[in-house]
Amino acid sequence: MERVFNFSAGPSTMPIEVLERAQKELVNYGEAGMSVMEMSHRSKDYQEIIDRAEGTLREVMNIPDDYKVLFLQGGGSTQFAMIPMNFMHKSKKACYINTGAWTKKSIKEAKLFGDVKVVGTSEDKNFAYIPKTTRADFDQDADYAYICQNNTIFGTRYTKDSLPDVGNVPLISDLSSNILSEEVNVSDYAMIFAGAQKNVGMAGVTICIIKDSFLENTNDDITTMLKYSTHVAKGSMFNTPPTYAIYIAGLMFEWVKNQGGVKELERRNNEKADLLYGFIDASDMYTGTVATEDRSLMNVTFVTGDADLDAKFIAEAKEQGMVNLKGHRSVGGIRASIYNAMPLEGVQKLVNFMKEFEKNNR
Amino acid sequence: MERVFNFSAGPSTMPIEVLERAQKELVNYGEAGMSVMEMSHRSKDYQEIIDRAEGTLREVMNIPDDYKVLFLQGGGSTQFAMIPMNFMHKSKKACYINTGAWTKKSIKEAKLFGDVKVVGTSEDKNFAYIPKTTRADFDQDADYAYICQNNTIFGTRYTKDSLPDVGNVPLISDLSSNILSEEVNVSDYAMIFAGAQKNVGMAGVTICIIKDSFLENTNDDITTMLKYSTHVAKGSMFNTPPTYAIYIAGLMFEWVKNQGGVKELERRNNEKADLLYGFIDASDMYTGTVATEDRSLMNVTFVTGDADLDAKFIAEAKEQGMVNLKGHRSVGGIRASIYNAMPLEGVQKLVNFMKEFEKNNR
Numbered sequence: 001m002e003r004v005f006n007f008s009a010g011p012s013t014m015p016i017e018v019l020e021r022a023q024k025e026l027v028n029y030g031e032a033g034m035s036v037m038e039m040s041h042r043s044k045d046y047q048e049i050i051d052r053a054e055g056t057l058r059e060v061m062n063i064p065d066d067y068k069v070l071f072l073q074g075g076g077s078t079q080f081a082m083i084p085m086n087f088m089h090k091s092k093k094a095c096y097i098n099t100g101a102w103t104k105k106s107i108k109e110a111k112l113f114g115d116v117k118v119v120g121t122s123e124d125k126n127f128a129y130i131p132k133t134t135r136a137d138f139d140q141d142a143d144y145a146y147i148c149q150n151n152t153i154f155g156t157r158y159t160k161d162s163l164p165d166v167g168n169v170p171l172i173s174d175l176s177s178n179i180l181s182e183e184v185n186v187s188d189y190a191m192i193f194a195g196a197q198k199n200v201g202m203a204g205v206t207i208c209i210i211k212d213s214f215l216e217n218t219n220d221d222i223t224t225m226l227k228y229s230t231h232v233a234k235g236s237m238f239n240t241p242p243t244y245a246i247y248i249a250g251l252m253f254e255w256v257k258n259q260g261g262v263k264e265l266e267r268r269n270n271e272k273a274d275l276l277y278g279f280i281d282a283s284d285m286y287t288g289t290v291a292t293e294d295r296s297l298m299n300v301t302f303v304t305g306d307a308d309l310d311a312k313f314i315a316e317a318k319e320q321g322m323v324n325l326k327g328h329r330s331v332g333g334i335r336a337s338i339y340n341a342m343p344l345e346g347v348q349k350l351v352n353f354m355k356e357f358e359k360n361n362r
Numbered sequence: 363m364e365r366v367f368n369f370s371a372g373p374s375t376m377p378i379e380v381l382e383r384a385q386k387e388l389v390n391y392g393e394a395g396m397s398v399m400e401m402s403h404r405s406k407d408y409q410e411i412i413d414r415a416e417g418t419l420r421e422v423m424n425i426p427d428d429y430k431v432l433f434l435q436g437g438g439s440t441q442f443a444m445i446p447m448n449f450m451h452k453s454k455k456a457c458y459i460n461t462g463a464w465t466k467k468s469i470k471e472a473k474l475f476g477d478v479k480v481v482g483t484s485e486d487k488n489f490a491y492i493p494k495t496t497r498a499d500f501d502q503d504a505d506y507a508y509i510c511q512n513n514t515i516f517g518t519r520y521t522k523d524s525l526p527d528v529g530n531v532p533l534i535s536d537l538s539s540n541i542l543s544e545e546v547n548v549s550d551y552a553m554i555f556a557g558a559q560k561n562v563g564m565a566g567v568t569i570c571i572i573k574d575s576f577l578e579n580t581n582d583d584i585t586t587m588l589k590y591s592t593h594v595a596k597g598s599m600f601n602t603p604p605t606y607a608i609y610i611a612g613l614m615f616e617w618v619k620n621q622g623g624v625k626e627l628e629r630r631n632n633e634k635a636d637l638l639y640g641f642i643d644a645s646d647m648y649t650g651t652v653a654t655e656d657r658s659l660m661n662v663t664f665v666t667g668d669a670d671l672d673a674k675f676i677a678e679a680k681e682q683g684m685v686n687l688k689g690h691r692s693v694g695g696i697r698a699s700i701y702n703a704m705p706l707e708g709v710q711k712l713v714n715f716m717k718e719f720e721k722n723n724r
Contacts, residue, residue, distance in 0.1 A: 004395035018396050019389045026385040027378070033366035033683065035381050037564040037610070040370040040686055073435040074567065074587060077601040081585035105575055108586055111415055154663055197602055202399040204435065204566040204604030222442035225436060226588075232572040239439040240559055242566030242604065248399070321395065324402055 005346035008324035009152050009337045010177065011197040015306070017252045018201070018341075036247045041240050049243075050236070053250030060256045061179075063186050063209060070208040070228065071236040071246050076102065076176045076195045079206060080109040082226050083172060083191070084148070086218040088114035091141045095119045097164065098128040100151040101330065102174060111144075117142070119165075126331070127154040129291035135165045144190060145169045152198075153328040155301035155335065156294040158258050160184050170214050179207065180256055181340055182266040190214040196245060196282035199340045201252040205245035237326050245265060256340070265340050269297045272347045276300050279351045285358040289331060303333030310334055313357055322350055367708035371661060371699045372539065373559040378514070380563070380703075382614045398609045401718035403602050411605075412598070415612030418661040422618045423541075425548050425571060432570040433598040433608050438464065438538045438557045441568060444588050445508070445553070448580040453503045457481045459526060460491040462513040463597060463692065464536060472508075475490050479504070481525075488693070489516040491653035497527045505597040506552060507531045514541035515690040517663035517697065518656040522546050532576050539659050541569065542618050542700055552576040558607060560660070561702045563614040567607035573625035600641075618702070627702050631659045634700050634709045638662050641713045647720040651693060666697030672696055675719055684712055 006013040029036045034263045039046040042148075042329050056066045063069065065079060082301050083106070088094055092114035096107050098121035119138060120131035138145050145166040150157040160183060163171070170190030177193040186192065191210045197203035208228070215228060224230050230238050236246075259265055276309070280286045280302050289301040293307055310333050313324050327333040368375040394407045401408040416431050425431065434440070445468070450456055454476035458469050460483035466551045472478045481500060482493035500507055507528040512519040520526075522545060525533070532552030541556040550556065553572045559565035570590070577590060587590050592600050598608075621627055639657060642648045642664050651663040666672050672695050676687050689695040701707055 001393045003390065006396050006400055008400070008405075011400055011402060011602065014397065016389070019399070023385055023388040026388060027381045028363060028365065031363045033363045033685070034368050035376065037373065037381070038368055038376050039373055041565070043370075043686070073437065073440070073604075075435070075601045078435075078587045081587055085585070105586075112585055146708070160480060166628045177461060195602065197605075202604045203403070204607055222475055223447070224444055224467075225440045239437045240373065240557065240565045242435075242607070243559075244564045245566055245604070262636070296687045306519050323395070324405070 002321065004321045004323050005342070005349060006323055006337045007338070007342070007350075009328070009335060010195075011203050012337055012339050013341045014201060014252070015341045016253050018248070018255050021251055022248060036351070037244050039243060041237055041243050044241060049247050049250060050241070053246055053253060056250060056253035056257055057207070059187060060253055060261055061184070061209070065211045067186060068210050068212065068215065068232050070210070070231050071241055071249070072206045072208055072231060073204065073242055075203070075206055076174060076193065077105065079174070079193045079208070080106040082228065083144070084110040084113035085222050085226055086228050087214070088143050089219045090143050091215060093117065093139060093142045095138050095142045095145040095169065096115070096325060097121070097131060097133060099130060099148050099156060100154045102151065102153075102176075103146070103148045106146060106148070106174070114143070119145075127151060127156065128289055129164070129298040130156050130158060133164045135167045138166045138169050140167055140169060142169050144172050146172045148174040150175065150296050150298055152299050152337070154178040154331060155290050155296045155299045157296040157298070160188070163188060179295070180262055180265065181269050181298055183237045183262050183336070196249055199252070201248035202245050204242045205249055254284060268344065269338070269340065272342065272344055273297045273300065275344070275347050275351060276336060276338070283354070283358060286354065287361065289333060298337060298339055300336045300338060301327060301331055301333065307332060309361060312361070316357065317353055320353055322346070322353065364683065366683045366685050367704070367711060369698045369700070369704070369712075370633050371690070371697060372557075373565050374457070374699055375703045376614070377617050377703045378561060380610070380617050383613055384610060392563050399606050401605060403605050404601055408605060411609050411612060412603070413416075415608055415615060418569060418612060418615035418619055419569070422615055422623055423546070423548060423571070428574045430572050430577065431576065432572070432591060432593050433603055433611070434568045434570055435604055436567065436712060437565070437568055438536060438555065440466065441536070441555045441570070442468040444590065445506070446472040446475035447584050447588055448590050450505050451507050451579060451581045455479065455501060455504045457500050457504045457507040457528070457531065458569060459483070459495060459509045460518045461510055461518060464513065464515075465508070465510045468510070468536070476505070481507075489513060489518065490651055492518050492520060492524070492656040495526045497529045497655050500528045500531050502529050502531060506532050506534050508534045512537070512658050512660055514539040514699070516693060517652050517658045517661045519658040519660070522550065523678060525550060540658070542624055542627065543631050543660055558611055561614070562608040564607050566604045567611055569611070592626060597655055613644040630706065631700070631702065634704065634706055635659045635662065637706075637709050637713060638698060638700070641716060645716070645720060647724065648716065651695060654668050660699060660701055662698045662700060663689060663693055663695065669694060671723060674723070677716055678719065679712070682710070682715055684715065
């Protein structure tokens with residue numbers, strides 16, 4: 001079977017070089033005489049793997065020394081709970097911007113642990129834009145402010161230049177679907193987290209990057225595995241970590257570095273997104289679903305305006321080796337997720353198909 | 363590098379057939395045109411993988427239809443918290459038997475959520491035996507009774523015939539280090555759980571097998587990801603599950619089936635353990651560290667009586683391709699973990715080495 005172009009929103013396409021390297025090393029890793037899957041997490045070989053993964057991530061994201069990097073389990077959904085459990089500890093108040101399904105879930109969990117102030121929302125237009133906020137919207141005694149930086153389902157995003165002005169409130173951001181896709185200033189945040197299954201490899205590990213000063217006064221009255229301090233104290237090895245998922249993440253970080261780093265990937269991602277959005281804007285058949293200035297680099301959402309035609313589009317694209325183009329049910333239409341590992345060639349093929357499809361169905 | 367015999371307590375040795383199959387399928391799975399790592403968890407291909415994994419596990423463990431099977435994240439350590447959070451809901455009281463480090467951790471978490479009655483402990487002898495209990499020890503209104511069925515660190519175990527008589531109290535058992543190694547009657551339990559990284563493949567997924575009637579009255583007042591009901595309602599797909607770890611678990615379950623099932627593996631495990639314990643008992647140099655009747659089939663712990671000699675043993679064994687034989691720091695000495703995937707050949711090689719070592723160091 002020939003390799004398809006996989007436009008899945010996550011888990012999603014990975015670089016063929018990473019898959020081939022993982023394949024080569026699967027049965028026997030280096031001089032270990034065993035698979036990475038079989039390695040004790042307490043072994044020297046494995047310690048090198050996790051240390052190298054962290055080191056490479058620090059390098060490609062330019063993470064300051066006063067931030068910890070954790071490799072946890074449970075996905076972003078577990079972070080939705082851990083964040084308020086650990087950090088709603090002083091005013092027991094936090095400010096959330098509601099930009100879609102994932103922030104709604106975060107808000108729901110946070111309400112179990114304290115007061116949630118929703119300081120902006122785009123729910124009125126089915127999350128088709130990023131709501132504008134000003135510093136005055138953020139209670140300056142809030143324990144933190146929370147955003148989702150790229151909204152996978154709806155196709156909107158904040159960039160490093162359009163982050164909300166939160167004043168002195170610690171900013172927490174969910175970068176699950178855009179980590180490593182464009183440059184961010186880590187020092188703009190108190191905490192960043194990201195599930196791996198978009199730009200960091202396979203599902204099963206969550207990256208948390210947390211500022212030391214923000215970690216200082218967390219709640220202690222919570223169960224061991226949900227305390228960040230547990231994992232900080234043990235270098236993500238309080239219990240057996242998801243060893244193989246971390247190994248794969250490490251390979252992904254090395255791939256990013258070898259491509260020329262995040263800056264080069266951002267250039268390529270802009271090139272891919274410009275090609276696709278440019279074609280959509282010039283076409284008579286396709287319409288983007290979100291505000292132009294808030295368009296995601298990673299998840300390109302559009303419709304033909306006819307649900308049957310959307311379905312035909314998705315089916316015919318699949319026949320031509322372009323899969324997982326169906327939009328999320330809450331938006332409908334078509335969604336092309338074009339993460340770091342989607343080559344320009346895949347987007348070109350999609351655009352060519354879109355042209356043909358438009359010609360044949362006008 | 364030649365493949366070593368890996369006696370690690372976990373993550374641990376896997377069958378070479380499983381590793382080779384995973385390697386073959388890594389870049390392109392069947393007709394999918396992509397890796398399992400890249401598959402949307404909502405895709406038909408992936409649904410088949412998780413369904414087959416569950417189906418094969420049900421078959422090899424003979425799991426009754428009124429039990430749910432879940433694939434969760436966070437390891438056994440997260441279960442230590444989820445169990446009391448979900449199930450300490452009526453009398454808010456639970457009975458624990460303390461057989462080592464893992465039950466101590468479980469007890470610590472349970473105390474955050476209710477009353478814990480420790481009904482038996484072997485801490486007086488550094489957990490070198492399984493404490494005897496009678497039905498009278500178990501408060502019959504307790505929400506559950508809790509044991510760890512195989513104690514990886516100390517090398518003791520309950521068998522299906524030596525389970526404590528708990529009367530009508532629902533029994534929960536941690537089978538992390540002996541699941542699939544010997545037959546169990548699932549209907550003896552309200553719940554079984556096991557981290558994968560011993561007999562179920564790679565770290566990053568935890569198997570939970572829970573009786574429907576026990577699931578009926580769980581707490582609802584807890585965070586979404588820590589509720590069993592969340593995962594039951596969505597077939598372990600409330601959020602992105604650890605897709606690749608579940609795929610590997612599925613391959614492991616198929617391997618168990620192809621070997622002749624758990625019954626045949628139990629026979630082989632007894633053969634391996636008899637060989638090793640038999641040699642220890644006949645030797646003048648080596649002494650088992652636990653009560654004979656409570657010896658684990660999976661983790662064989664022994665000492666030479668001289669810490670320097672133990673260290674020499676471990677170093678020389680490593681030179682001969684037998685690795686990770688160091689005992690846990692709380693026991694010292696030597697520990698040979700001989701999980702399902704350790705072939706008889708590996709144990710024979712170890713015994714031959716032990717003979718030579720005894721001759722050269724008497």
